[in-house]
Amino acid sequence: MPPRTVLILQHVEVEKPGLILDALDGSGLDVDIRNLIDTPGASAGDLPPVSELAGLVVMGGPMNADDVLAHPALKLERDLLADALRERIPTLGVCLGAQLLARAQGLTVRTGAALGRRSEIGWAPLQDVDRADPVVGPLADAPAVLHWHGDRIVAASGARVLARTDTTECQAFRAGPAAWGLQFHLEVTPELLDDWLAEPSFATEAVEVLGAGAEDQLRADARAVAAPLRPLAERSLAHLRDLFVGRAGL
Numbered sequence: 001m002p003p004r005t006v007l008i009l010q011h012v013e014v015e016k017p018g019l020i021l022d023a024l025d026g027s028g029l030d031v032d033i034r035n036l037i038d039t040p041g042a043s044a045g046d047l048p049p050v051s052e053l054a055g056l057v058v059m060g061g062p063m064n065a066d067d068v069l070a071h072p073a074l075k076l077e078r079d080l081l082a083d084a085l086r087e088r089i090p091t092l093g094v095c096l097g098a099q100l101l102a103r104a105q106g107l108t109v110r111t112g113a114a115l116g117r118r119s120e121i122g123w124a125p126l127q128d129v130d131r132a133d134p135v136v137g138p139l140a141d142a143p144a145v146l147h148w149h150g151d152r153i154v155a156a157s158g159a160r161v162l163a164r165t166d167t168t169e170c171q172a173f174r175a176g177p178a179a180w181g182l183q184f185h186l187e188v189t190p191e192l193l194d195d196w197l198a199e200p201s202f203a204t205e206a207v208e209v210l211g212a213g214a215e216d217q218l219r220a221d222a223r224a225v226a227a228p229l230r231p232l233a234e235r236s237l238a239h240l241r242d243l244f245v246g247r248a249g250l
Contacts, residue, residue, distance in 0.1 A: 011061025058097030
């Protein structure tokens with residue numbers, strides 16, 4: 001039988017799949033959510049081979065994509081992403097997940113400090129969106145999406161960059177026919193953002209970048225854009241869901 005499982009890899013408990021998981025509701029797909037980042041002795045055997053997957057989603061986290069000594073599981077995830085690219089498994093990487101996908105494709109990821117740039121945190125629109133792309137294209141009309149990252153993907157010549165912002169030249173990219181990396185957080189709803197800001201480390205980082213009142217501003221912006229953003233996000237994620245469903249033969 002065709003594979004029916006979508007594997008979702010998390011790195012911190014609070015960075016949940018949000019709207020991504022909502023998009024899979026009622027699809028008939030099985031969803032397997034795992035977090036190997038703090039699993040002692042994690043090995044390749046703790047992840048299924050891509051041949052058993054209808055799709056792969058890798059979420060965000062505060063780790064650097066190349067910090068495989070402190071977080072050996074990141075190497076396992078990069079290897080799984082490389083396998084998924086070779087086998088053309090429908091794949092989505094979000095923030096850290098996008099950076100891991102970029103590394104699996106041979107692209108470079110640099111810290112904001114190395115580039116002389118601050119972290120990019122807050123709600124802002126995407127620029128130069130490739131409207132022809134079925135995943136990122138619908139977001140050309142989004143009033144804003146949530147940015148929350150320090151490291152940046154450095155797109156090599158020939159890489160298909162799908163969107164940018166003033167401080168991040170590669171906000172989204174496509175890797176082959178069925179894999180996308182999103183540096184921004186399309187999955188976040190106002191309710192999920194509340195969960196993020198309840199975490200002291202998230203709240204502290206927001207204030208460091210945005211100043212006093214950062215939490216209130218982030219919450220207010222989230223609620224202001226939620227209604228117009230959600231149908232566009234749903235259109236974007238529906239394409240991925242359809243790819244997962246097609247591979248599963250449902």
